[in-house]
Amino acid sequence: MAKKIIIAGGGASGMCAAIYAARNGANVTIIEKNNVLGKKLSMTGNGRCNLTNLDMREDCFNAAARTRMKDWLAAFGATEVIRFFGSLGVVVRSEDGYIYPASGQATTVVTALCDEIRRLGVTVVYEQQVKRIEVKDDGAKADGDGSGAETGARYGGRYVVVTDKDRFDGDAIIMATGSLSGPKTTMSTGDGYYICKQLGMSIKDTYPALVGFKCDREDGLPAAGVRSMANVSFYLGTEELAREYGEVQITPEGISGIPVMQASREVIKLVSEKKPVYAEVDFFPDYDDKAFTDLKQDMMRFLDTRTLEEFLQGFGNSNINELVLSRMKLGKGMKMKNISPSMAECILDSYRKLRFRIVDCNGYQASQVTTGGVSLGDIGDRFAYVKDEGIYCIGELVDVDGRCGGYNLQWAFMSGSIAGTAASM
Ligand SMILES: Cc1cc2nc3c(=O)[nH]c(=O)nc-3n(C[C@H](O)[C@H](O)[C@H](O)COP(=O)(O)OP(=O)(O)OC[C@H]3O[C@@H](n4cnc5c(N)ncnc54)[C@H](O)[C@@H]3O)c2cc1C
CATH class of the missing domain: 3.50.50.60 (FAD/NAD(P)-binding domain)
Structure with a gap:
């Protein structure tokens, strides 16, 4: 039978x-x-x-x-x-x-x-x-x-x-x-x-798991959604927990996209335990340190009459540019000639390590x-x-x-x- x-x-x-x-x-x-x-x-x-x-x-x-x-x-x-x-x-x-x-x-x-x-x-x-x-x-x-x-x-x-x-x-x-x-x-x-x-x-x-995260709004988040190819690394203190490359999505609520979802499997337990986990985004993943230093040097040509907004507009995503300036408490109308080269370099460096504090995940219904x-x-x-x-x-x-x-x-x-x-x- x-x-x-x-x-x-x-x-x-x-x-x-x-x-x-x-x-x-x-x-x-x-x-x-x-x-x-x-x-x-x-x-x-x-x-x-x-x-x-x-x-x-x-x-x-x-x-x-x-x-x-x-x-x-x-x-x-x-x-x-x-x-x-x-x-x-x-x-x-x-x-x-x-x-x-x-x-x-x-x-x-x-x-x-x-x-x-x-x-x-x-x-x-x-x-x-x-x-x-x-x-x-x-x-x-x-x-x-x-x-x-x-x-x-x-x-x-x-x-x-x-x-x-x-x-x-x-x-x-x-x-x-x-x-x-x-x-x-x-x-x-x-x-x-x-x-x-x-x-x-x-x-x-x-x-x-395979889920996006809510980030701390007090640190600042972009006013509108941003999609960018980037490296994203997750840290607990100075310990790197996971690193992924791909299209990252950053919204007024948090961070997601395939690389974030991939990394989520490694960090979700710590996030659930409310441990201080943060994501660090590098918007120039295809530049090694030397290439990025050269790029910054090249940008110094523009320390002239243009504004900060004009300086950054060809460099990064407009919503990320606004976010960087607001986090650094810099007005977008500031003239570049009044900004020191080291300050300009510091602004550009932040595109390699923009941090987002993780406060929660997006929950089971949003997870794969x-x-x-x-x-x-x-x-x-x-x-x-x-x-x-x-x-x-x-x-x-x-x-x-x-x-x-x-x-x-x-x-x-x-x-x-x-x-x-x-x-x-
Ligand atoms: C939006 C989304 C996109 C995804 N995309 C991919 C992808 O492209 N590639 C990939 O590899 N994975 C993907 N996944 C993951 C993949 O879908 C799951 O891992 C897979 O479906 C799991 O198969 P399963 O049979 O274990 O569970 P399920 O496919 O969830 O099936 C379980 C079934 O059991 C039934 N059931 C539950 N409880 C009871 C009960 N008490 N009595 C009777 N029936 C019950 C449910 O109704 C359901 O039909 C995705 C997941 C989501 C949510």
């Missing part, structure tokens, strides 16, 4: 697990609390869905996951993600190694997954919220010695998935309920954390992923709970998060494919 698998959550990882399990002959049911599958997936990559990345390395994931990532990536890396979508008829395209559907539409990806799920006869139950899992039959224990080694045998007997409306029996359960991150409409409320906790799993503290979750110590190599190998945990629910650039969907598809296959055996 086909093995009966219940999957809690029909997002990226749950849909992938369903396909792998059903292709292996299992009888699969997905329980999804939204009224559609893949709601968050359809919003990814600004509506384009960055599926994976050809530059796939362990160190693109959180430190806790790195040692195990090597084996997982060997089993299901970027090539396997591309092959999987090829099997669904989705043509992909690389943009500097970032893999997107050739259609440029995330809906292509969601529809292809949904179509395959339908073709494979997977049952989908919509608008039911999984509340808890009951173990009907104690059955045999997991690996016994707690080593996490999985044997492929069926343990723990049968399970009942209890929702707000119904109960579902299964021989294996795959928890794929995602995280706390994403807009409200995705209904990302982190249900899986308390369900897994009830089952005895330990849950690592969670924080929003959640750090923390089900401890990897509770999860075996094929994503089964080490103390009850009929229960699997995959996707963002687990304490794994990656950089921006397709790494989080890579994790969702990788864990989904491995767990879906293992659960169906």
Whole structure:
């Protein structure tokens, strides 16, 4: 008789697990609390869905996951993600190694997954919220010695998935309920954390990540939004915590953009603890010290009748120019001939180290992923709970998060494919 698998959550990882399990002959049911599958997936990559990345390395994931990532990536890396979508008829395209559907539409990806799920006869139950899992039959224990080694045998007997409306029996359960991150409409409320906790799993503290920050307005922020290619470094006191390059966005509220989001994973815990973290922006990342010194020397030609505003207008972004002058308490109408060369140099130097004190992050709803979750110590190599190998945990629910650039969907598809296959055996 086909093995009966219940999957809690029909997002990226749950849909992938369903396909792998059903292709292996299992009888699969997905329980999804939204009224559609893949709601968050359809919003990814600004509506384009960055599926994976050809530059796939362990160190693109959180430190806790790195040692195990090597084996997982060997089993299901970027090539396997591309092959999987090829099997669904989705043509992909690389943009500097970032893999997107050739259609440029995330809906292509969601529809292809949904179509395959339908073709494979997977049952989908919509608008039911999984509340808890009951173990009907104690059955045999997991690996016994707690080593996490999985044997492929069926343990723990049968399970009942209890929702707000119904109960579902299964021989294996795959928890794929995602995280706390994403807009409200995705209904990302982190249900899986308390369900897994009830089952005895330990849950690592969670924080929003791949997120922007609110900055201290008293220090001054630009009057209007600014986008600029820059280096951004985050510091706690004099200790550099993270450094990234890319398009930084600075608004009247705070700082964001891809490099800030990338760095957010390294600093979020300290920010949440209200530690004095600040970001330092270098608006001339492509100038080394010598080139910048030469540039400053060249600018000294203009210590003449022009105003400070005129002096800076060809040098920096107008909103940043205003911000620099207001922070230095200098009037933009001041004549350059009245400003000493060392003062002019000091003004120009501030474009290499403009500081923003971080007061908070923009919260879970503005974040792309959640750090923390089900401890990897509770999860075996094929994503089964080490103390009850009929229960699997995959996707963002687990304490794994990656950089921006397709790494989080890579994790969702990788864990989904491995767990879906293992659960169906
Ligand atoms: C705006 C945005 C853009 C992103 N862009 C990218 C990108 O381009 N590339 C990338 O790699 N990553 C991206 N990410 C991250 C990526 O979307 C997630 O890491 C990924 O979707 C996680 O997959 P998952 O299956 O674990 O969770 P989800 O995709 O969130 O799926 C979880 C599912 O479980 C359901 N669920 C939750 N609780 C219950 C319950 N109690 N009962 C029943 N169902 C439940 C939810 O409704 C949801 O459908 C982005 C995230 C956001 C928010």
